Amino acid sequence: MKTSRSTRRVDDGAPWPVIVVATLTIVFFALPFIGLLGRTPWSDLFDVLGESRVRTALWLSIRTSVTSASASLLFGVPLAWVLARGRFPGRSAVRALCTMSMVLPPVVGGVALFFSFGRQGVFGRFLDDWFSFQFTFSVWGVILAQTFVAMPYLVLTVEAAIRQADARYEDAARSLGGSRWYVFRRITVPAIRPALVAGVVLAWARALGEFGATITFAGNFPGTTQTMSIATYLALDTDAREALVLSVVMIATSFAVLFGLRDRWMGAATGTTR
């Protein structure tokens, strides 16, 4: 039915008002980047990138964002599975709770983490009393903040894929005597592999860009908590050149990620609306 309709469609292109508005929208998204690239000091790009401050921030961002993306994968997939396949009351509320940090202003997430896991926070005080450990001003604070804001991207992407995957293959494998773990490993994971990749990459990109929750919760110290995003924001006041170069690095990364993912992400997105 669906295919026959689409083959019968007359392809006379989009109506011109749509094209006009769409073109304006593209310009709207392109202009800020053109403006930024126009001000970028290309001739000393590598000088600035070579500065130890910048390299320290870059290296810290790579380490923390990879760790946060891995943590998102480890903890996010079971959550996505429960949300997709579990049958329990209040599932929508649980999903809302676990993905809220995606739509909240990140700084609100940082405030929440600060008052919960800070040294005198509701839970953080026990960490300090028992283990003399505190998240604030440590690299673990950065990872916690990044995972908090990044994991929902993985959870939603993977959940959509699990829903979309045909459960009958799993049922068949189970009825043939496969253990649950075997079925998950050999049937479920291959079926959702594109979504797993997309989810990890999106979570990683979000972790890399995380700023608000990190500076509120973890502080700012080169090599420990000063990530690329924080360095960019703070450099704007002191050395705009540095801020521009750091921005270019992050724009290039984000564009590469989204461009590389275009089909996988679109596929997962269609899955959600179905």
Add this chain to the structure above:
Amino acid sequence: MRVRAGIIVAVLMAFGVACGSNDAERSRLDVMAASSLATAFEILESEFEAANPDIDVRVTSGSSSNLALQIENGAPADVFASADESTMTKVAGFLVPDYRVFATNELQIMVAPGNPKNIRSLADLQADDLIVITAQEGVPIRGYTDEVLTRAGVVANFRSFEANVGGIVTKITNGAADAGIVYRTDVIATGSRASGVDIPAEQNVVARHPIAVLTSSTRRDDAAAFVAFLQGLGRDTLRELGFGTP
């Protein structure tokens, strides 16, 4: 689906109404103030508005360096109050000559209430088990902090460089950090949530807070009235809050 869309629209509309302004007949005066002056300016704002009911003052606060950057990029403000004179000099081209120092301040070491870590002097900030924080370079409090530490011959082991004084104060009053050098008025403003340790006069510096009308201002009379208020009737309030008034 239709119900859900209805709820979303209702929430957005309520948000819009809450943000809407109902005092169109008052003329607006945009004041940019260093974060160390934010609390004082909130009080001064309502006092000034009580005396000038036709003017609606809006105070924006941030680190002096960030506000200066906004001014350089054409932020449509009327008055700028910075925490130090060097930031004011940086934006000299955007000021109606000349800026005036309307308040002075001293530095203190801010510690947890009751000073549980028993910090007595700048030299105590060198202890390894203390979490001492300051602001990033370019922020006035950092400049003043470096100056007093140099005078005292102390090298503190900073654990974080916050975006402005507010960041230092928040992290200390909430127990994340043990100590930081801030303005005396910051310690007073936190009340019972922090204590201050005095810095001896020979090591201390006097922070001078300047204010000026911006050339971009379209309401220069109102702006000048606000500046005059801080140097006249507003002085009592400033002194009550712990500022010196030159």
